[in-house]
Amino acid sequence: MLFTKMHGLGNNYIFINLLENTLEEDSLPTLARNLSDVRFGIGSDGMILICDSKVADFRMRIFNADGSEGKNCGNGLRCVAKYLYDHQFVDSESFTIETLGGIVEVHISEKKKEVEYVTVDMGEPKLLKTMIPMIGEPMTMTINEPFEIGGNQYRLTCVSMGNPHAIMFVDDVHKVPLDKIGPMIEHSDIFPERVNVGVVAVKKPNELDYRVWERGSGITMACGTGACAAVVAATLNNKIEKDQSITVHLPGGDLEIRWDENNHVWMKGKAEYICHGEFKLEDFTKEKLLKASGE
Numbered sequence: 423m424l425f426t427k428m429h430g431l432g433n434n435y436i437f438i439n440l441l442e443n444t445l446e447e448d449s450l451p452t453l454a455r456n457l458s459d460v461r462f463g464i465g466s467d468g469m470i471l472i473c474d475s476k477v478a479d480f481r482m483r484i485f486n487a488d489g490s491e492g493k494n495c496g497n498g499l500r501c502v503a504k505y506l507y508d509h510q511f512v513d514s515e516s517f518t519i520e521t522l523g524g525i526v527e528v529h530i531s532e533k534k535k536e537v538e539y540v541t542v543d544m545g546e547p548k549l550l551k552t553m554i555p556m557i558g559e560p561m562t563m564t565i566n567e568p569f570e571i572g573g574n575q576y577r578l579t580c581v582s583m584g585n586p587h588a589i590m591f592v593d594d595v596h597k598v599p600l601d602k603i604g605p606m607i608e609h610s611d612i613f614p615e616r617v618n619v620g621v622v623a624v625k626k627p628n629e630l631d632y633r634v635w636e637r638g639s640g641i642t643m644a645c646g647t648g649a650c651a652a653v654v655a656a657t658l659n660n661k662i663e664k665d666q667s668i669t670v671h672l673p674g675g676d677l678e679i680r681w682d683e684n685n686h687v688w689m690k691g692k693a694e695y696i697c698h699g700e701f702k703l704e705d706f707t708k709e710k711l712l713k714a715s716g717e
């Protein structure tokens with residue numbers, strides 16, 4: 423089975439083109455876990471499948487490193503757009519991609535011999551508790567609301583970009599023990615489908631620092647949907663203005679995000695190849711890793 427490893431600001435995935443291939447549905451979570459494992463597999467933050475769609479030009483499915491299927495992936499969308507354009511699966515510079523979180527429109531921004539930057543209209547953020555989803559009054563928003571988790575109080579602002587994000591504002595994102603509080607919040611019973619956990623520091627009126635503990639993958643170098651959620655959350659908390667181009671600094675690099683006056687969130691950033699390769703499917707569709715790691 424051929425694969426392409428790509429990354430968006432260091433948030434890296436194993437991409438498999440299913441436009442000309444098929445995979446057993448039941449095997450996908452195990453395949454994602456095995457491919458993502460850095461010791462017994464290829465090593466990545468997860469697996470992304472490029473598929474046909476009945477409602478958009480293409481469909482992207484994203485599986486986290488733990489095998490759980492995510493509903494959207496901003497960095498993944500930019501990489502899928504690059505892959506499709508570079509490999510001549512599209513002849514237009516704008517096209518649509520279906521995700522479990524909704525249909526987005528991608529725009530090839532700047533290209534030299536290969537696509538370098540991609541802009542994505544990530545659509546409208548979902549803000550009601552019922553849309554995150556999370557516990558509490560379903561038709562209300564969660565803005566800087568206090569929650570008791572693991573004996574500590576956290577003030578969360580929750581935004582869905584098709585996938586759930588819990589955002590906290592701090593003075594310095596590098597001083598937060600995200601490896602400790604991330605999993606506690608991810609797995610708390612406040613979020614029935616778990617949640618991605620982001621910490622944000624407002625550096626300037628148009629610059630944010632952001633770090634993320636990703637649902638199903640842990641700390642990653644970047645999170646595109648998370649950067650969008652961070653800008654929406656900062657706007658809702660009156661820390662930045664709406665309809666401005668905001669630079670979000672992530673450990674893996676910068677994304678340009680804008681929540682525009684039509685309520686759409688736009689993301690612009692790089693998408694890059696790491697390598698192309700091949701693996702034997704039968705080696706990666708059985709639970710060999712769990713036995714080897716003694717789980």
Ligand SMILES: N[C@H](CCC[C@H](N)C(=O)O)C(=O)O
Nearest residue numbers: 492495496497585645646647
């Ligand atoms: N862990 C996320 C999916 C990947 C999102 C992230 N890598 C991005 O770039 O948006 C979830 O389960 O909702």
